[in-house]
Amino acid sequence: MKMKKTMLSVALLAAAMTANAQGGNTGMGGRDGDYKSLAEKVARLEKKTDAFNLYFNYAASYRLEKNSLADDATSGFANKQLRIEMKGNLGDHLFYRLRHRLNKADQARSEDNFAKATDIMMVGWKFNDKLTLQAGKLCQIWGGFEFDENPMYIYQYSDMVDNMDNFMAGIVASYKPIPTQELAVEISDANTDKLSDVYGSPAYSVEKDGTEKRLLEQANHPLTYIVNWNGSFLGGKLNTRWSWGIQTQAKHKYSRMLVLGQQLNLPRFQWYFDYMGAFDGLDRLGIATADLQPTFGDNVPTYFSDVHYNSFISKANWQFAPQWNLMLKGMYETASVTKIERCKDYRKSFGYMGSLEYYPAKDQDFRIFLAYVGRKVNFSDECKLKDYNTNRIELGFMYRIKAF
Numbered sequence: 001m002k003m004k005k006t007m008l009s010v011a012l013l014a015a016a017m018t019a020n021a022q023g024g025n026t027g028m029g030g031r032d033g034d035y036k037s038l039a040e041k042v043a044r045l046e047k048k049t050d051a052f053n054l055y056f057n058y059a060a061s062y063r064l065e066k067n068s069l070a071d072d073a074t075s076g077f078a079n080k081q082l083r084i085e086m087k088g089n090l091g092d093h094l095f096y097r098l099r100h101r102l103n104k105a106d107q108a109r110s111e112d113n114f115a116k117a118t119d120i121m122m123v124g125w126k127f128n129d130k131l132t133l134q135a136g137k138l139c140q141i142w143g144g145f146e147f148d149e150n151p152m153y154i155y156q157y158s159d160m161v162d163n164m165d166n167f168m169a170g171i172v173a174s175y176k177p178i179p180t181q182e183l184a185v186e187i188s189d190a191n192t193d194k195l196s197d198v199y200g201s202p203a204y205s206v207e208k209d210g211t212e213k214r215l216l217e218q219a220n221h222p223l224t225y226i227v228n229w230n231g232s233f234l235g236g237k238l239n240t241r242w243s244w245g246i247q248t249q250a251k252h253k254y255s256r257m258l259v260l261g262q263q264l265n266l267p268r269f270q271w272y273f274d275y276m277g278a279f280d281g282l283d284r285l286g287i288a289t290a291d292l293q294p295t296f297g298d299n300v301p302t303y304f305s306d307v308h309y310n311s312f313i314s315k316a317n318w319q320f321a322p323q324w325n326l327m328l329k330g331m332y333e334t335a336s337v338t339k340i341e342r343c344k345d346y347r348k349s350f351g352y353m354g355s356l357e358y359y360p361a362k363d364q365d366f367r368i369f370l371a372y373v374g375r376k377v378n379f380s381d382e383c384k385l386k387d388y389n390t391n392r393i394e395l396g397f398m399y400r401i402k403a404f
Contacts, residue, residue: 037402050089054403057083057152061369061396068389079103080396081152083119095124109192111222112137112169116192119167132174140166141186141228143243144261145272146313152398156373159333159349160276160311163285168192168224180232190222190247200301205253205282207305210340216282216303217251224248239263253282253305268319276311283307288335291385292343304343310334325357325367342382350376365400 059080066073087097097120104117114121114137122136146154147161156162170188177183191198195218204213226245233239241261249255256279263272283289283304293302315329331351337343355371373392379385 037404052088052404053086055085056399056401056403057081057085057150058401059152059396059398061371061394063392063394065390065392069386081398083152093126095126097122097124110194110197112189112192114169114192116167129179130176133171134174135171137167137169138172138186138188140168140170140188140224140245141172141184141226141243142166142245142257143228143230143241143259144274144276144313145241145263146261146274146315147259147276148241148261150400152400155327155329155353155355155371155394156351156375156392158276158311158313158331158351159287159335160278160285160309163287165191170224182228182230184226184228184230186224186226186228186245188224188226190224190249194218195222195250199250199303203301203303205250205303205305206340208339210343213302216253219248219251219253222248222250237265239265247284249280249282249284255280255282255284269317271316272314274311274313276309276313278307278309280307280309281305285309288337288343288347291335291347291379292337292383295384304337304340306337306339308336308338323359323362325359327353327355327357327371329353342380344380344382346380346383346385348378350378365402366397367399368397370395 060078061080062075062077064073064075082102083099084102085097085099087095089095099118099120101117101119104115106115106117108115118137120137120139122134122138124132124134126132142164144161146158147164147166168188168190169192170186172184172186174182174184195216196203199216203216205216206212207214224245224247226243228243229240231240231242239262241259241263243257243259245257247255247257258277258279259274261272261274264270278285285307286303287309288307289303292304311331311333313329313331315327318326320326329351330353331349333349333351334345335347335349336345351374353371353373355369357367357369359367371394373394374389375391376387376389378387
């Protein structure tokens with residue numbers, strides 16, 4: 001038995017070391033709870049320290065999909081998420097976290113020298129109960145509860161979050177004047193790659209009313225600055241995650257974003273409502289450029305200026321019976337290229353989805369689900385694009401495996 005315990009410990013440590021993980025975001029890891037680890041259940045290893053915690057976030061499903069622009073529906077099995085996560089507290093002050101995607105490119109990027117597959121690789125220092133400092137590759141501290149949730153639990157992101165690139169190298173300082181209120185500031189890279197790698201070389205921006213172009217130039221300090229407030233009221237029943245930030249895209253090109261998230265958190269019912277607004281001097285999300293740039297007939301990479309996005313996101317979870325959960329989610333989003341007349345308010349997107357989830361094992365974060373995801377995109381008459389909708393049904397499982 002002693003040899004079995006030793007071999008399992010070595011195997012778990014080796015698995016963690018071979019992974020090359022979002023900052024201090026509360027929901028990005030998932031429900032740590034009192035779930036029993038595999039080490040406890042299989043090898044009966046008693047855990048006496050919080051210095052090493054190992055998780056595998058895994059989700060897969062069978063999908064049936066139909067796009068209104070295609071003639072036939074398609075189906076197949078798909079891996080939704082596969083991430084390894086390791087974190088721990090080394091004493092009262094030092095802590096760390098690593099989260100790595102096992103199904104994404106592992107080539108180092110030109111700006112930060114991290115792979116896209118590495119979500120998080122950070123270390124932190126807790127000076128006291130009020131002041132904490134984190135550095136490394138982090139998730140940017142944008143507010144909102146959809147943004148903060150573990151990606152494994154998301155059936156479909158909003159357009160905005162789905163197109164954000166938010167795992168960046170940087171530093172975060174957070175301050176809690178009282179335990180229920182947190183203020184945080186972050187400085188991070190704006191991109192993981194150089195400008196030419198992100199936008200192409202040469203690349204141009206469409207200016208003013210669409211009749212002028214400007215060559216995009218690498219900024220000397222392509223950084224992101226974010227201020228964040230996380231609040232908790234009424235004993236944790238009402239929570240907020242608000243943020244404002246500005247990002248340098250290129251020389252004289254900036255993107256600004258406001259996120260206001262509020263959550264009702266009751267024992268058997270949870271509901272949140274997020275607003276996200278992006279005001280892009282250069283189309284950072286790329287939705288408008290992907291939709292409209294082909295209609296401009298350019299043969300070189302060209303991106304829109306002065307793009308405004310809005311997202312309204314609402315999601316509810318109801319534990320209507322032991323080991324059962326009903327999820328309902330709705331989204332309404334808009335996109336506008338504000339200075340080009342035929343591209344103003346050109347896009348409206350609607351998302352609607354629901355899932356029925358069953359938790360067969362009480363001591364594990366394991367669920368079997370049946371879900372429906374629907375999307376509808378409407379375009380204005382002026383932009384001359386064709387409306388479409390998508391429908392997807394999924395049957396699958398999610399398992400946040402607590403290995404140690």
